[in-house]
Amino acid sequence: MSLTAKDKTVVKAFWGKISGKADAIGKEALERMLIVYPQTKIYFAHWPDTSPNSSNVKKHGKTVMGAITDAVGKMDDLVGGLSKLSDFHATQLRIDPVNFKILSHNILVAFAVNFPNDFTPEVHVSIDKFMSAVSAALSDKYR
Amino acid sequence: MVEWSDAERSAIASVWGKLGDDAGPQSLARCLIVYPWTQRYFSTFGNLSSPAAIMGNAKVAAHGRTVMGGLERAIKNIDNIKATYAALSVMHSEKLHVDPDNFKLLSDCITVHAAMKLGPSVFTADVQEAWQKFLSVCVSALGRQYH
Numbered sequence: 001m002s003l004t005a006k007d008k009t010v011v012k013a014f015w016g017k018i019s020g021k022a023d024a025i026g027k028e029a030l031e032r033m034l035i036v037y038p039q040t041k042i043y044f045a046h047w048p049d050t051s052p053n054s055s056n057v058k059k060h061g062k063t064v065m066g067a068i069t070d071a072v073g074k075m076d077d078l079v080g081g082l083s084k085l086s087d088f089h090a091t092q093l094r095i096d097p098v099n100f101k102i103l104s105h106n107i108l109v110a111f112a113v114n115f116p117n118d119f120t121p122e123v124h125v126s127i128d129k130f131m132s133a134v135s136a137a138l139s140d141k142y143r
Numbered sequence: 144m145v146e147w148s149d150a151e152r153s154a155i156a157s158v159w160g161k162l163g164d165d166a167g168p169q170s171l172a173r174c175l176i177v178y179p180w181t182q183r184y185f186s187t188f189g190n191l192s193s194p195a196a197i198m199g200n201a202k203v204a205a206h207g208r209t210v211m212g213g214l215e216r217a218i219k220n221i222d223n224i225k226a227t228y229a230a231l232s233v234m235h236s237e238k239l240h241v242d243p244d245n246f247k248l249l250s251d252c253i254t255v256h257a258a259m260k261l262g263p264s265v266f267t268a269d270v271q272e273a274w275q276k277f278l279s280v281c282v283s284a285l286g287r288q289y290h
């Protein structure tokens with residue numbers, strides 16, 4: 001389900017709207033994921049604290065959202081652009097790719113809850129496609 | 144048997160009470176737009192050619208209300224959703240021939256609608272957890288009679 005020119009325009013425009021809140025969105029998405037899908041906590045067993053508002057969660061939410069924002073600028077070649085990050089997830093982090101879908105869902109919920117007037121169905125479909133494409137690029141080097 | 148804590152029952156009832164009358168129409172329209180292959184089940188619904196057409200389609204809206212009616216039965220029989228949905232599951236399998244993966248797609252759109260309607264201070268992570276647990280029990284019950 002490849003990104004059309006329209007999808008790319010919609011994603012860039014929406015990112016422009018949320019850019020001021022990107023860090024907060026990343027934190028909220030991660031918090032929601034850890035609570036709603038508690039099995040994802042296994043990847044953070046090395047953190048003393050996975051509760052909402054912990055400094056680890058805040059910092060990591062910012063890191064993840066920063067990388068996704070970066071990917072917005074690489075939509076013309078996500079597999080190439082995210083190649084190093086894919087290597088890292090495949091060989092070092094070894095996160096089961098099913099979790100990319102889970103985090104994507106919680107990012108969408110964070111968008112919906114904070115930007116109800118902007119997260120229209122037309123925006124939703126393009127963002128969902130973008131997150132799926134990012135997830136696919138991130139899984140590219142797994143095997 | 145699904146166990147519900149008091150906090151979960153309270154959260155689910157609270158979300159249900161705040162969803163609004165347009166929840167069904169909005170959620171179904173969103174599903175048909177975000178996951179356009181789901182339109183395959185609605186070939187008799189007339190014009191689904193654009194997001195605007197789908198959002199304004201009276202048959203989509205009516206059907207959205209029907210779906211919400213089904214969810215209301217689950218809310219009212221929350222301790223026995225499996226039995227409550229047995230006949231509905233057979234109907235979706237034998238008569239409507241709906242791919243059960245689609246139930247999850249629609250439930251995700253209902254969750255997004257709830258998030259937009261309720262806002263971050265009401266639709267907290269704990270409330271989201273209870274709400275999604277409720278929807279996943281409904282989804283599971285609807286898929287149970289498929290063979």
